[in-house]
Amino acid sequence: MTLYKTKKTKIVDGIVFLLLTLGAIAMVFPLVYMVLSSFMTKGQILSADFSIIPNPWKFGKYAEVLFDRPEFLRGLRNTLLVAVPVLLVGGFTSSLAAFSFSKLRFKGKDKIFLGLLSTMMIPFAVVMIPQYVMFTKWGWTNTLWPLIIPGLFGNVGVIFFLRQNLSSIPSTLAEAAKIDGCGYFRIYYQIFLPLMKGALMTQIILWFMGIWNDYLAPTIFIQKDEWFTLQMVIRSFNSYYAVNSDYPLIMAASVLSLIPTLLLFFFFQRYIIESVAISGVKG
Amino acid sequence: MIESKVRREEHPANKAERQPEQKPSKGPAKKKMGRAALIEHRWGLAFVAPPFIGFLIFMAFPIVFAFVASLTKWNGMNNMLDRVVWFENYAKLLTDEKFWKVLGNTVIYMIGIPIGMVLGLVIAVGMNRKIRGIKVLRTLYYVPVVSSLVAVAILWMWVFNYDFGLLNSMIKFFTGQKGINWLGDEFWVKVSMIIFMVWKGLGTSIILYLAGLQSIPRDYYEAATIDGASSWNLFRHITVPLVSPVTFYLLITGLIGGFQVFVEVLVMVPTGGLDYSAATVVFYLYEKAFGSRQMGYGAAMAFLLAILIFIITAINFKAQDKWVKTLD
Numbered sequence: 001m002t003l004y005k006t007k008k009t010k011i012v013d014g015i016v017f018l019l020l021t022l023g024a025i026a027m028v029f030p031l032v033y034m035v036l037s038s039f040m041t042k043g044q045i046l047s048a049d050f051s052i053i054p055n056p057w058k059f060g061k062y063a064e065v066l067f068d069r070p071e072f073l074r075g076l077r078n079t080l081l082v083a084v085p086v087l088l089v090g091g092f093t094s095s096l097a098a099f100s101f102s103k104l105r106f107k108g109k110d111k112i113f114l115g116l117l118s119t120m121m122i123p124f125a126v127v128m129i130p131q132y133v134m135f136t137k138w139g140w141t142n143t144l145w146p147l148i149i150p151g152l153f154g155n156v157g158v159i160f161f162l163r164q165n166l167s168s169i170p171s172t173l174a175e176a177a178k179i180d181g182c183g184y185f186r187i188y189y190q191i192f193l194p195l196m197k198g199a200l201m202t203q204i205i206l207w208f209m210g211i212w213n214d215y216l217a218p219t220i221f222i223q224k225d226e227w228f229t230l231q232m233v234i235r236s237f238n239s240y241y242a243v244n245s246d247y248p249l250i251m252a253a254s255v256l257s258l259i260p261t262l263l264l265f266f267f268f269q270r271y272i273i274e275s276v277a278i279s280g281v282k283g
Numbered sequence: 284m285i286e287s288k289v290r291r292e293e294h295p296a297n298k299a300e301r302q303p304e305q306k307p308s309k310g311p312a313k314k315k316m317g318r319a320a321l322i323e324h325r326w327g328l329a330f331v332a333p334p335f336i337g338f339l340i341f342m343a344f345p346i347v348f349a350f351v352a353s354l355t356k357w358n359g360m361n362n363m364l365d366r367v368v369w370f371e372n373y374a375k376l377l378t379d380e381k382f383w384k385v386l387g388n389t390v391i392y393m394i395g396i397p398i399g400m401v402l403g404l405v406i407a408v409g410m411n412r413k414i415r416g417i418k419v420l421r422t423l424y425y426v427p428v429v430s431s432l433v434a435v436a437i438l439w440m441w442v443f444n445y446d447f448g449l450l451n452s453m454i455k456f457f458t459g460q461k462g463i464n465w466l467g468d469e470f471w472v473k474v475s476m477i478i479f480m481v482w483k484g485l486g487t488s489i490i491l492y493l494a495g496l497q498s499i500p501r502d503y504y505e506a507a508t509i510d511g512a513s514s515w516n517l518f519r520h521i522t523v524p525l526v527s528p529v530t531f532y533l534l535i536t537g538l539i540g541g542f543q544v545f546v547e548v549l550v551m552v553p554t555g556g557l558d559y560s561a562a563t564v565v566f567y568l569y570e571k572a573f574g575s576r577q578m579g580y581g582a583a584m585a586f587l588l589a590i591l592i593f594i595i596t597a598i599n600f601k602a603q604d605k606w607v608k609t610l611d
Contacts, residue, residue: 016409017416023406024423027482031426033449034438048447050456093333105320106327112335119342123543123592125565125585129352129572130345133359153337184326213431215546220573231433235550238437247441254434265429269422272429276487277494 031258038062038251045247061252071225072253075233082144082229083211086151091204094154095196098162099188103174113163116156128220135221146221147229151211158203161279165199166192202271209261230257353583358576372583382584384559385567388473392544392563395477395484396537400530402481403488408522410489411496421493425486432483436550439479440466443551466552469560476561479547488533495529496522524608531607535599542592545569564588 032052037045038061039054065072100106101113135146169192177187193200215231222228228236234257237250265272316324353373356366376382406424410417427435442449443465451462465475503521512520545565548555555562555570562570564584572581 013412013414016412017414020406020409020417020420024420027485028423028426030435030438030442030449030482031430033442034434037441046447048452048455050449050452052449097331097334100327100330104323104327104330106324109327109331112331115343116334116338119338121539121593121596122342122346123539123565123585123589125543125545125568126349126582126589127342127345129578129582129585130348131341132573133348133578134345136359150337150341152333153341154334156334156338159334178323184323184330188330209429213433215431215433215550219549231431234431234437235433238440238550239553250437254431254437257434258430261429261431262426265425266422269425273421273425273490276490 034251035255038248038255040248042247058248061248062256064249065253065256071228071233071236072230072256074226075228075230078144078227079212079230082147082151083208085148086211087204087208089152090154090207091158091200093152094158094203095162095193095200096188097154098159098166098196099192101159102163102166103171103187103192104184117160120156120160124216128217132220141221142224142227144222144227147211147214147217155207158200158207161203161275162196162199164278165196169195198271199275202268202275205264205268206272206275209264212261349582350586352579353586355579356577357579357582359572359578360576363579368579372580373587375580376583376587381559381567382564385562385564388559388561389542389544389563391473392476392480393538393541395480396534396541398477399481399484399488399537400533403485403533404492404523404526404530406485407489407492407496408518410493421489424489427483428486430483432546433550435483436479436547439475439482440551443475466561467557469557472552472556472561476547476551479551480544483547484537491529491533492526495526499525527607528609531599531603535596538595538599539592542588542595 036052036054039057039059041054041056041058044051044055101109131146132141135141138145140146140149173191174187177191182190213231214229215235218229218232219235222232225236234250234253237253352363354367354369355363356368356372357363410421445451445462445464445467448462448465450465454460454462463471465471499521503525504517507517507521543565544563548561548563548566549569552561555566559567565588568581568584568588571577571584
């Protein structure tokens with residue numbers, strides 16, 4: 001009986017695995033095609049015949065993107081100029097606020113928290129027009145400031161997640177530290193920051209991916225090529241070169257732009273998936 | 284740390300130790316705060332000040348500003364209050380055929396939400412077995428989620444290309460027929476966008492459903508199996524109700540995100556499609572506000588969109604007791 005059951009389970013497992021594999025192949029096939037077509041010639045892509053293997057293989061487009069076109073590396077520089085300060089300062093302000101919301105007692109705490117949380121529901125479309133006007137007045141448009149400054153004040157999603165994370169750590173730890181005469185900033189810095197290190201790292205990785213992949217805000221606030229972020233550069237490649245159909249070049253640039261987020265995901269996928277699942281199941 | 288030693292003397296917790304009859308202050312007490320509590324209150328506020336100030340400058344103020352702007356015929360350059368028209372923009376929107384069209388398109392794209400849910404749940408059920416190599420598959424399904432929207436939108440734009448796109452060359456290869464004008468046809472452009480959005484977001488539904496499935500106790504299934512329930516009944520009466528919190532979350536986030544679809548359209552069909560057949564509300568709003576500089580009209584549209592999102596989210600939260608089950 002048991003033997004039969006395991007045999008049956010094995011067959012079902014086999015079929016399920018086969019179907020899931022077929023599905024997975026269908027999911028990544030466009031991306032594989034993207035990589036393959038970055039090695040093709042223009043002629044091969046522009047022919048209506050179905051072919052996915054480059055013939056002949058051309059490797060020159062990657063060098064062209066990286067070295068012959070200043071736009072790409074400039075876009076990379078601009079994206080990093082946004083990401084580094086935002087993640088360092090914003091990560092600090094977010095975790096400090098999460099600590100305060102979770103472990104300190106102060107008047108108006110719940111109201112302030114709810115106020116912050118409600119912003120997650122406001123569509124960006126509502127604030128983008130006033131922000132654009134505001135930033136134009138301050139002379140921030142066509143610079144990276146509109147992308148950097150708001151991030152320095154912290155991110156509501158990160159605060160929310162870290163606060164949830166801290167709620168599983170007993171508050172008695174904070175109470176004990178207070179009794180021992182530990183200052184509030186030291187309680188954060190020496191006790192709770194180390195305790196939320198893992199969760200904070202995951203949130204910062206997700207935040208980095210968000211900044212890296214963002215297109216809407218940069219495209220509204222920046223029109224000067226000099227300050228284009230990487231995603232804008234990729235998009236501009238598409239519109240400039242589509243006419244000449246330098247499709248392999250566009251694909252090579254796209255592949256390069258995917259590598260950092262994919263690597264981060266592969267290395268930290270356990271934490272990333274866990275944190276996505278937590279916000280979905282408990283949130 | 285001399286200061287904190289002094290503070291220690293006056294801390295309510297210390298006092299409470301010495302005078303057990305006095306209750307330790309709980310949160311923002313109505314009575315006057317003790318000194319230690321006051322110090323904590325100040326530090327607490329100081330620590331949340333950065334995000335709160337950011338919220339005031341970059342969210343609260345712009346929201347008020349956007350509302351005032353929505354009552355004017357403002358082009359972004361002139362004095363906003365020169366031409367106050369009150370609710371004329373809103374009235375005009377309700378009779379603006381283009382607005383109804385883009386709203387319709389936006390809603391049609393939401394067909395992708397249930398499609399993604401069903402596929403996500405089915406795949407997650409398949410993955411919720413102890414099979415070797417399943418983790419690799421899970422990773423593969425999630426890859427589109429972490430890929431940059433612009434890069435994959437460009438990729439799919441070429442996949443859908445009428446003359447030499449991957450899809451049409453496959454159709455020609457297998458059937459010998461000329462393919463479909465995916466992005467150039469009023470009907471197929473919507474199908475294309477839905478396919479793209481389901482593909483991009485499927486990984487998230489799978490991950491969330493998988494987490495939901497893993498939280499269902501095994502003995503529920505065992506008990507039902509002993510009672511003679513079929514696999515379909517197990518799925519229908521145990522799995523589906525018990526993952527309903529995930530379904531609810533996906534529905535809410537899907538709707539909120541669905542109303543704001545924009546970048547996908549901007550990249551894949553920059554013109555908004557034949558006869559505006561691919562344009563969404565935010566696409567139209569963007570063109571009005573930044574293209575033809577009708578900032579007031581754009582702001583009114585944004586506000587209407589926000590109100591719509593708010594109402595639909597509120598209805599969903601009200602209705603959730605009817606179908607969202609929890610384990611406890």
